[in-house]
Amino acid sequence: MPTTVSVIIAAKxxxxxxxxxxxxxxxxxxxxxxxxxxxxxxxxxxxVARAACDGSGRVEVISLDRNYGPAHARNRALEVCRGQLAAILDADDFLLPGRFTRLLPHNDWDMIADNIAFVPTGYEGALNAVGVDDARPLSLEAFVLGNLTRDDRHRGELGFLKPVIRLAFLKAHNLSYNEGLRLGEDYDLYARMLAAGARFKTTRTLGYGAVVRPNSLSGQHRTEDLRRLADADHDLLALPLSAPERHAIHQHEIQTRNRYRHRHYLDLKRDKGAAATLKALLADPASWAPVVKGVLRDKLSPPPAPSASGDVRYLFPLPEA
Structure with missing residues (x-):
């Protein structure tokens, strides 16, 4: 059983x-x-990061000359990992005490992830390792479907999972983050690992705290980032896949590309005006439906209700008391 962990924080x-x-x-x-x-x-x-070391000498800081994006930053860290396992931690999030002690003893995994608590900025409440320690396998098909938006629920969030990753698997299959992505780089890596045969397990035990910030970098993306993510799905479809896996990835590609088309024409209207946008749209029939649906959704959907300042939301529902 691997027992040593290198934690990676890409920070800007x-x-x-x-x-x-x-x-x-x-x-x-x-x-x-x-x-x-x-x-x-x-x-x-x-x-600040260097000063936060506890005297153990475990904190190492790599400074990049400019902003390359989280995929590049994490790849730089993967190159110097000394642990048997790698764990991604966002710079504004936190781990619950005993997280790895609970996760690592589970058997037969190349990735294992636990429940996430989404907490508001400034949250001062206590989070406990509640939940059910019921490690279950997660297939490629289920993972991709868990990232889709459906009419009856919000966008799927399995891409937010922060698994502990067995570094030997990455090295054996020559896998790393796709540095062309600034959106969905985690989703893409997990999907390619699963396609290569990785065993992915999840447990509902709480171990990761994600701070929800209105100005979070993960919540900001360019229109171009959506196109690149759709192209990454297209590349995934070139891998040997089962029919259900292929169908799930194709659905994700269509949904992402339609989001890109909607955003692209909103940008065009902003930059070139309504007449130029209409002319371009008439020459692009594939974009008609997603653009119209997107505009209607923007105009007709009620704004999300503000949550209470102390609200905590969980990726996996907690068991009822």
Whole structure:
């Protein structure tokens, strides 16, 4: 059973949040290394990260000359991992105590992920390792379908999972993050690992805290990022896949590309005006339906109800008391 973990934090302008993230990782006894990749920050992220070390010498900081995106930053960290396992931690998130102690003893996995608590900025409440320690296999088809938006529910969120990854599997299959992606880079890597035969398990035990921030980098993306993610799905379809896997990925590609088409024509209207947009749209019949549906959805859907400041939401529902 692998027992040593390298925690990876890709950080940009995170001086105000990274200390809590680092401290939450250093208290985990399995962590032998914490790698912070300062991805072109304009603040004191690197200096704050170095100062947050607990004296154990486990914190290593790599400073990049400009912002390359999280995929590139994480790949830089993967190159210097000394642990048997890698765990991704976002710079404004935190790990619950005992996270790896609970996860690592499970058998037969190349990736294993636990439940996530989405907490509001400034949340001061206590989170406990509640839930059910019921590690279950997650297939490629189920993972991809768990990232789709459906009419009866919000966007699927399995791409938010933060698994512990067996580094030997990445090396054996020559896998790393797709540096052309700034959106969905986690989804893409997990999908390619699953396509290569990785065993992915999830458990409903709570182990990761994700801070929901209105200005979070993960919540901001360019229109071009959607096109690149759809293209990554198209590349996935070239792999040897079962018919259900292929169908699920094709659905994800269509949904992502339609989101791109909608955003593309909104950008065109902003930059070129309504007449130029209508002319371009008439020459692009494949975009008619997604653009019309997107516009109607924007105009007719009620705004999301604001949540209470102390609300906590979970990726996997907690068992009823």
């Amino acid at each position: 302008d995170s001086a105000d949040t990274i200390v809590k993230a680092i401290q939450s990782a250093l208290v985990q006894p399995e962590v032998i290394q914490l790698i912070v990749v300062d991805d072109g920050s304009r603040d004191a992220t690197a200096e």
